[in-house]
Amino acid sequence: MPLRTDHIIYIAPDLEGACDRIEALLGIRPVFGGQHPGGGTHNALLALGNDAYLEVIAPDPAQPNPDRPRSFGLDKPGEFRLATWAVKAPQMATVVAAARARGYDPGEVVQGGRTRDDGLRLAWQSTKRPESISGATPPGDWLVPFLIDWGDTPHPSGAAPAGGTLVSLHAEHPNPGTVQAILRALDVDIEVREGPAIGLVAAIETANGRVELR
Template identity: 40%
Template sequence: MNTIPARLDHLVLATPDLLATVADFTRRTGVAPAPGGVHVELGTRNFLVALGGSAYLEIIGPDPEQPAPEGPRPFSVDALSVPRTVTWAISPPDLDAAVATARTRGYDPGDIHPMSRRTPDGTLLEWRLTDGDTQHPSGLVPFLIDWGTARHPSASGLPSTPLLALSATAPDPGEIRRLLAALDTELPVTEGPVGLSFTVDTPQGQVTFG
């Protein structure tokens, strides 16, 4: 069974200490993630690694060079005590249509919001994604993203660790599978505590992150 979901855009590895997690990823894989950019006014920044095709890994954490944001940082990084793969994203051909279709199937992935970040060379990247209280709280059901005319992060010459597998555990795997079907994607889900893990191919062999 292919364990790489259709339309995978990126995985999100969130951490309370960004530089420490980047250093750990480098040590374990032999591949140093590239600086992605700063999420202005959100208090976070990221590092990126290509996963093959048009997919990539986002390692995101607090940006000590920014003032504390007015609201919580993205992906609840302030609540984390250790790094964790918190969620993933898919990129449907038509974001608005995908949201409308999912709602008719009984799952509301949330409203569509504009987002942006400033890359290290000063370029402003802008995109749209789903975000809201209606998204499944486990993070196992992906959010949806549309890069529009922006250059996709995977097309910027990132260092690479090809993705070999992505899987999840959940107390009710059937519930997660139904919601994934509403988004026209799938993910191997087995019974257990909520968790998301991925395995990459690296110069130092296969490495799994949870």
């Protein structure tokens, strides 16, 4: 069975500006999630139905610059866009081994965590993708999701306000074949359409109708 979407990730140079944009599009404002200590970022969240959610992530001015690059290219000049996504892997070791057997290495499994405003500690494990996959470079690589397992931690979608329902997610790439084989090896069912630029497009059903987040 193909791996299910866990969350989609919208990157931005500043969190408040990103939340303004999301609120204008979806009709509801993401709520602050928390800081990523040592990572130099913080986030805000909206639930998207079916145990999926939207994560808005940006550099955190309240933290010192981290001793490693910020996630998702957030050290580079800022832009607002849907950058990448994560899929659920409750049997992480099995999923990683199966992908490697099919010719794709999802990367090292690392531990992550943050503390919510209410003091609850969230912990997860996820794959750390290589900087380059088959010669591609971001943002092309980011069409390939990373794996995440929340273990016994309450899923973040449960504490986030409902921002709508994620109806579909597709990728666009000038040469779809460069990523389709990797997605198949990872057992991910997502359409890759030919387009002039590399990116992800989420269709979200809201109270005001269906919208696209790019």
